[in-house]
Amino acid sequence: MGQWRISGPKPGVVVGGPWLVRIATSIAVIGGLAACGGAAPSTSGQVSPTTAPSATHAASPVATTSAGATAFVPIVEPFDPGHPARTESAPASCTGLATTLATQRCYQAKTETTDAAIDAVQDGQYRSGSRAQRSAILADDSAWLAEREPVCAKAFQGGGSNDAIDIAACMFDESTARLDAVKGVTPPEAMLKATDNTDPSALSWYTTPKGSRIAMVDTQGDNSGGAIIAWVIIAGSAGFVINPSQFYFSDGSFVDHGKIVPPPDPSGYRVPPGAQYQFNIDYTHLSADPNFAKGAGGYVYVPGVPVAIWQ
Numbered sequence: 107m108g109q110w111r112i113s114g115p116k117p118g119v120v121v122g123g124p125w126l127v128r129i130a131t132s133i134a135v136i137g138g139l140a141a142c143g144g145a146a147p148s149t150s151g152q153v154s155p156t157t158a159p160s161a162t163h164a165a166s167p168v169a170t171t172s173a174g175a176t177a178f179v180p181i182v183e184p185f186d187p188g189h190p191a192r193t194e195s196a197p198a199s200c201t202g203l204a205t206t207l208a209t210q211r212c213y214q215a216k217t218e219t220t221d222a223a224i225d226a227v228q229d230g231q232y233r234s235g236s237r238a239q240r241s242a243i244l245a246d247d248s249a250w251l252a253e254r255e256p257v258c259a260k261a262f263q264g265g266g267s268n269d270a271i272d273i274a275a276c277m278f279d280e281s282t283a284r285l286d287a288v289k290g291v292t293p294p295e296a297m298l299k300a301t302d303n304t305d306p307s308a309l310s311w312y313t314t315p316k317g318s319r320i321a322m323v324d325t326q327g328d329n330s331g332g333a334i335i336a337w338v339i340i341a342g343s344a345g346f347v348i349n350p351s352q353f354y355f356s357d358g359s360f361v362d363h364g365k366i367v368p369p370p371d372p373s374g375y376r377v378p379p380g381a382q383y384q385f386n387i388d389y390t391h392l393s394a395d396p397n398f399a400k401g402a403g404g405y406v407y408v409p410g411v412p413v414a415i416w417q
Contacts, residue, residue, distance in 0.1 A: 178232045179244055181221040184255055185214045191221035200275070206267050213274035220281040227288045249343035249379075250317055254280045256380050257340050261319060262306050272307055279313045280342075287315035293413075300324055300405060300416040309338075312407060312414035317342025318377075322405055322416050325386070331393035334367060335405055338384050341377040348372040348385065349409075355389045356415070357403025360396070364389035 180190035196215035203209045232243050258276035262269045286293050298310035302324040309321040319340040327333055337353050339346050350373055355362040366372070367386040377383040389405075392398055404417035 176240070176244070178225075178229045178240075179247065180225045180229070181247070181251060183214070183218050183221065186218055191218050191225055193219045193222050206271060209271050210274045213271070213278045217274070217278045217281050220278065220285050224281065224285050224288055227285070231288075246343075250284060253317060253343040253379055257317060257319060257342055260340050260380070260382055261309075261311065261321075264306060268307055276311070276319075279311070280317055283313040283315055284317065295412050296414040298414055298416045302326075310416060314342065314346075314413075316344040316346075318344075318346040320407055320414065328388055328390060330390045332362075332364070332388060332390040333392060334386055334388045335364075336384055336386050338382070339377050340382050341379050343379050345379050346377040346383075348375045348377065348383065350385065350387060352408050353387060354406060354408070355392060355395075355403060356406045356412075357395050357397055360394070360403065362389045362391045362395070 182189070183191055186194075194215035196212050196219070197203065200209050200212035200216065203212060228243055228247060232240050235243060254277055255273070258273045258280065261276060262272040283293075285291075296312050298312060300322065301308050301310070303309075304323060309323065312320045314320070319342070321338045323336040323338065325334045325336050335353075339348070350366055350371070351363060354364060364387040367388050372383070372385045375383070395403060397403065401417065404415040406412050406416075407414045
């Protein structure tokens, strides 16, 4: 496992190498974030995107069907190449299987089945779409597929045997979120587990419709009875624009938006595709929550409507 590290005053982006920084025991030290190996942020406050490894097999080159026309390009799995994604059989649950390999293959089979369903939806939209819409579908599918595996690999770099399982499960989560998005389905609010454990395998990740990953780590309390939360973003193919006001504590009518632990304020920063970013918020008023001791509230991500809560 990588160690938590401290950096200077530039945006807290983690590029390459072990990804989570260990928060020191004082708020004064927490102010900085570090890049764990890789290029330092530029003086403009922007961050050089991490060079993410390419997926082993992205979508096949577009097949020409006639002059000026292109065919729909299905998903080709990096773990099952040579043919479009297809429905595969798998155990009802991938947990508790006898070996690491069996668990990994279980998640891969579920991913491929989900990807076949994505292809069915996208192919139907492609057939009924205009030339511009067809081009957009192919471009969006290709970009999402190219980033899916690198995004998952970035989250799990501990070097242990569990990485293969975590990455396979992550890819299944990515495809599940993608299927909901292309079908126009609004999933229920994700109920996730809050933790102070910095092991990536212990984190509960929310996957956005565009393939970005979000997790939180309860790093420590503060002098006001609040808590400092590290929010970790791994951007999908569309990137991710940081809006700190979308990350707050909620318990019924009680809301604590907290304050950014400086420096700097990440508002409006776009995390490049495949890159990783971390920012800290000090929720200073938690002790004012009349029901805080009951543990009913949680830290929420609300991009318009609540989509995920960590409790």
